[in-house]
Amino acid sequence: MKPMLIAASLGLMAATPAFGQANDLAVEGPSRFDAVPTEAVSPFGGLSLTPTRLVLEPGDSRGEVTLYNSGGETVTYRVEDVELEALSQGGYAPLEEGADAPDWSASRYLRYAPRQVTLGPGERQVVRVISRAPRDLEAGEFRSHLRFSSIPTVAPVDELEDETTTEESTSVEVRVGLEYRITIPVILRTGEGVMGTEIQSARVEAQPDSDGTRVLVTLNRTGDWADHGVVRVYDAAGEEIGLLRGVSVLAPLQTRIVSVPVTVTGAVPARVVFETDENNAELIAAADIG
Structure with a gap:
């Protein structure tokens, strides 16, 4: 009897609905790279990103984030927007489940592509972010986050070499990959504001x-x-x-x-x-x- 293959996943987030794709969101496919930039965030799993925060200034409607696969295996990555509350003591916390988008959320004004990409070892992908904020917005700052997640995979189970295995000795083998995530802030500035x-x-x-x-x-x-x-x-x-x-x-x-x-x-x-x-x-x- 041949082994039974069981698919499983760990902690996957549901994909957000796709935005309408505009011509200025057209992106090229994966390309090769020689080395990951030193300023890139790269905590584990071959998933690396640069920059670590993206700021869109007034009049600057386009931005880019580059995703690198510096690991040794082909990986599929999902890109999604999330809202995280900034804490006064530092760090972020997720909003309550089912809560409406807060006033400070930038996601209503942002579009990005691609939303999913598969990269082989040593490949990179540019994710384009476009602002659609109205020009007449008063001075302010909006913020959302982009989350880049590897999609866990289940490794194929090799065929049993001993075809005489009986039903009584059936074995099950499951190999589940881990999910890796990096979340970066995207900051949208509007109007004629000042810092302070x-x-x-x-x-x-x-x-x-x-x-x-x-x-x-x-x-x-x-x-x-x-x-x-x-x-x-x-x-x-x-x-x-x-x-x-x-x-x-x-x-x-x-x-x-x-x-x-x-x-x-x-x-x-x-x-x-x-x-x-x-x-x-x-x-x-x-x-x-x-």
């Missing part, structure tokens, strides 16, 4: 499970759009003793608390600053640590 962030307060807090300390920094968004940058902690001599990258106060939040570990043993935090990204560092806000 201030440091409301900063204080030192001991970490009870270690000998280290951390600095809790409360940031307030004062502009229509969120700054995106790094928080640095300095001692009294001006030496950097802590750093946290990728910080922003995203809508609908007006206030966010970030925790910056002090990486130098015995150092005493004295000052904290919030700057733009490394490539064009510009001071946004600074404060003494109380």
Whole structure:
């Protein structure tokens, strides 16, 4: 008797309904690549993405995300939009099941393609994102996320070599692949807005499970759009003793608390600053640590 093949999947999300496809969403098929960019996010499973966040500025209606298969097997990936609530303590949380799209959601204005792609080892695919936001929208910032998920596969079961196997010795073999996901924010800015962030307060807090300390920094968004940058902690001599990258106060939040570990043993935090990204560092806000 031949073995029985059982198909199974782990934690698959239902695909969202397809948007109407426009001519400007036409995309080319997979292509080869030499190496995954160093700035790409690539946590596991050969699934890599760049950029790690996509920002569409006013008048800039197009964006691209490149998906890489750096693994050794052919994989099918699904692309879907999801809404995640930004938390004041950092990170995101899914909305309640069945909840309406929030006011800050960008997905109503976005179209993207392809929504599913199969990539062989060493292949990449560009996913195009198009904004359809009305030109008369007032200054503001909308946000949704794009989730890239590998579709789990069931490996084929080889034929039994011993054709004399009896029914009493029937065996079942199941090989289920894992699902890998990466979710990135897509930020849509509208109108003639401005950025602005201030440091409301900063204080030192001991970490009870270690000998280290951390600095809790409360940031307030004062502009229509969120700054995106790094928080640095300095001692009294001006030496950097802590750093946290990728910080922003995203809508609908007006206030966010970030925790910056002090990486130098015995150092005493004295000052904290919030700057733009490394490539064009510009001071946004600074404060003494109380």
